[in-house]
Amino acid sequence: MSVEILFEDPRWEAAGLAPLAETACAAALAHLGLEPDACEISLLACDDARIAALNAEFRGKPSPTNVLSWPAEDLAAEADGGTPQGPEQPPDGMQAELGDIAIAYETCAREAQAQGIPFDDHVTHLVIHGCLHLLGYDHIRPQDAALMEGLEVEILAKLGVADPYG
Template sequence: MSVDLIIEDDRWAEAGLQVLADRACAAALAHLGLPDDAEISLLGCDDARIATLNAEFRDKPVPTNVLSWPSDDLAAEEDGARPYAPEPDLPDMPLELGDIAIAYDTCAREATEQGKAFADHVTHLLVHGTLHLLGFDHIRPQDAALMERIEVEILASMGLADPYEEDGF
């Protein structure tokens, strides 16, 4: 598992984003039984940068916590079905899963508002972003239920509480 990190906001380096990302992304892949030779590109940025990206790619000119750009569309056609398994572009090549961007300001604000440890919240968002790269989504109801259940299972395997419970971690 390789997370290629670009840090645009130095607060991410201080927060140990590389360690958090390596752990969260690897846990997501392991939970789904995927090979550990996958590659993810990660941008650690601030709210201004993610607002620009959100405007450019989603037509929403506001900050958000995390954005994902999968290399391939792996989404299932049927609501609630598992996405298609990723495959490398060429044999013996690593799986290039895509790109994730995460905003420090929004993550810090959300963690504080929700009474969660910053590292735990970021870990959840990195698992969430990784699942998006793997074709999971939360637009349709059964897809959302599947994605949430898998997030909770992955986080539990890491010793983290259910982030969707009111008393979450």
Template sequence: MLTDTIIEDERWDGLGLTQLAETAATATLAHLGLDPVSFEIAVLACDDARIADLNTEFRAKPTATNVLSWPNEERGAEADGDMPDLPEPGPDSELGDIAIAYDTCAREASEAGKPMVDHVTHLMVHGTLHLLGFDHIRDKDATLMEGHEVAILGKLGLPDPYRE
């Protein structure tokens, strides 16, 4: 399996996060022409308290967030809007870690009137793209990343998360 999911908050079991994470990450790598069996991603399924601690520790932001990603290697493009340097399969095939918080995801899905499964799938695609060097801080990078998200989610039969 591409993903190794650790469930800290058992509410994730009811949503089937292990399979959602695997499906989203596999679809993301396949979309970019990468063989999913050649890579590994660790996923931490937690609550808001845990992700707030992680966000404080790693980003100096003492608040909960929906998803965090820690790539094993920096792959971001130098020029705004360019493709990141995608990984080659090899002996160190770990792409990195993703943490996702149940409380924030549930609240966001409810506020947006979206099924939680759809929202979480989007966030897992988003987190996987971050592990591959995509980002959304610069405008053209954000456009590139969002375009990939929309295409991947479309292949999974999910609507564009950026449309009202």
């Protein structure tokens, strides 16, 4: 598993984002039957100002959010609730580039505090959430949301993290 992290906000390094992200992404990929060592994800560890600019540029929403993702390829299922197609596996020795995730420190910290949950648990959930987006999962349509949230709960449980929706 390769999670390449660009630390724009040093608070993420102090918070131990690297091992959290590696563990979260590896768990998500393995849960879906993918070989984590054959996959690569880029992660931007930023602040609210940076993610607000990205949110405005890519989603037309000029406000901070917790996590954004940009899949390398569209893997989404056509039918609501359908399982997305898996990424193409590259030749031996190469890694499949799944895409990019951005995560904002202040929003994550604020949400964890407001929900009364450990910061690490919330970050783990959001990294898994972003990873699932890279793999074609989404939460816009009702059955897609149920599928994605169910997977998040299952993956988090394997990591000892409580159900964020319960």
